[in-house]
Amino acid sequence: MDRVTTDATHLRGVASTTLWTLYNRASEAARPDGVLRDPVAIDLLDAIDYPFQAVLGEPDQSHSLRAVAFDRAVTDYVRDHPDGTVVALGEGLETGFWRTDNGRIRWVSLDFPEVVRLRRELLPECDRIRHLAGSALDLSWMDEVDASAPVFVNAQGLLPYLQPEDAIGLILGCAAQFRGGRMIFDLVPPWHSKRSKSGTARGRSFTVPPVPFGMTARDALRLADDVYGVESAVVLRPPAGRGWRRRAVATVGALPVVRNHRFAICLLRFTP
Numbered sequence: 001m002d003r004v005t006t007d008a009t010h011l012r013g014v015a016s017t018t019l020w021t022l023y024n025r026a027s028e029a030a031r032p033d034g035v036l037r038d039p040v041a042i043d044l045l046d047a048i049d050y051p052f053q054a055v056l057g058e059p060d061q062s063h064s065l066r067a068v069a070f071d072r073a074v075t076d077y078v079r080d081h082p083d084g085t086v087v088a089l090g091e092g093l094e095t096g097f098w099r100t101d102n103g104r105i106r107w108v109s110l111d112f113p114e115v116v117r118l119r120r121e122l123l124p125e126c127d128r129i130r131h132l133a134g135s136a137l138d139l140s141w142m143d144e145v146d147a148s149a150p151v152f153v154n155a156q157g158l159l160p161y162l163q164p165e166d167a168i169g170l171i172l173g174c175a176a177q178f179r180g181g182r183m184i185f186d187l188v189p190p191w192h193s194k195r196s197k198s199g200t201a202r203g204r205s206f207t208v209p210p211v212p213f214g215m216t217a218r219d220a221l222r223l224a225d226d227v228y229g230v231e232s233a234v235v236l237r238p239p240a241g242r243g244w245r246r247r248a249v250a251t252v253g254a255l256p257v258v259r260n261h262r263f264a265i266c267l268l269r270f271t272p
């Protein structure tokens with residue numbers, strides 16, 4: 001019987017980057033020695049009609065390692081707040097809900113309409129998942145989230161694509177609205193943001209759109225002093241990963257002179 005797939009070649013610009021991260025995660029999850037377990041991502045990749053390998057080249061484990069670090073933070077939060085809400089901003093085709101669900105949490109998933117359409121069509125339904133179609137920068141999405149319950153904002157893979165003032169504005173807005181909550185996001189270092197403006201080729205024909213928002217790990221820690229409503233900030237590192245090359249990079253990256261200029265993951269606690 002022919003496999004039925006859904007075309008995703010219409011995704012453009014920053015929306016298309018979700019195909020890149022899904023491809024990397026699902027390919028990793030399909031390996032017996034993969035760093036991520038994610039059967040939902042494997043099925044999702046299989047259901048999408050897109051020339052993944054031709055456009056993106058060979059998959060790598062970086063996005064899976066990032067997802068593992070984000071999952072750990074979500075899981076910690078869910079353990080402490082089993083009836084809380086996770087708000088996944090720019091969620092794309094992430095399947096973290098099925099990796100971290102405790103059977104009780106509510107999950108709000110926000111992305112552009114063309115991405116949300118694919119999620120609705122291709123991912124399993126659950127009455128605790130709510131989809132919002134629009135921009136994370138139009139803060140009216142906050143009205144749709146019950147701020148009286150504990151909220152964890154997960155902005156995996158989103159902030160670097162925003163203008164710096166928009167990224168900081170989003171953090172400020174979340175801190176004001178979700179008091180006592182947490183927010184996690186990843187950061188590219190300023191050198192990478194600068195370089196991205198000249199185009200960073202991936203694989204054969206995919207070019208990652210520019211990432212205008214770059215921030216060092218040290219500046220991320222300062223968010224607790226500089227942004228009203230942020231009580232504390234910590235920088236998390238993803239696991240070292242599979243293979244000696246990856247582990248060597250992780251070891252060098254942990255050296256004090258290097259670590260401030262690497263990709264980082266930042267977890268904020270908002271003031272109650």
Ligand SMILES: C[S@@+](CC[C@H](N)C(=O)[O-])C[C@H]1O[C@@H](n2cnc3c(N)ncnc32)[C@H](O)[C@@H]1O
Nearest residue numbers: 014015017018021090091092111135136156157
């Ligand atoms: C690199 S992908 C990351 C997707 C997913 N979070 C992950 O980690 O695999 C970036 C996602 O952010 C979404 N995005 C970018 N800017 C956005 C905005 N202003 N509002 C909502 N979504 C946005 C894109 O559509 C895309 O799905």
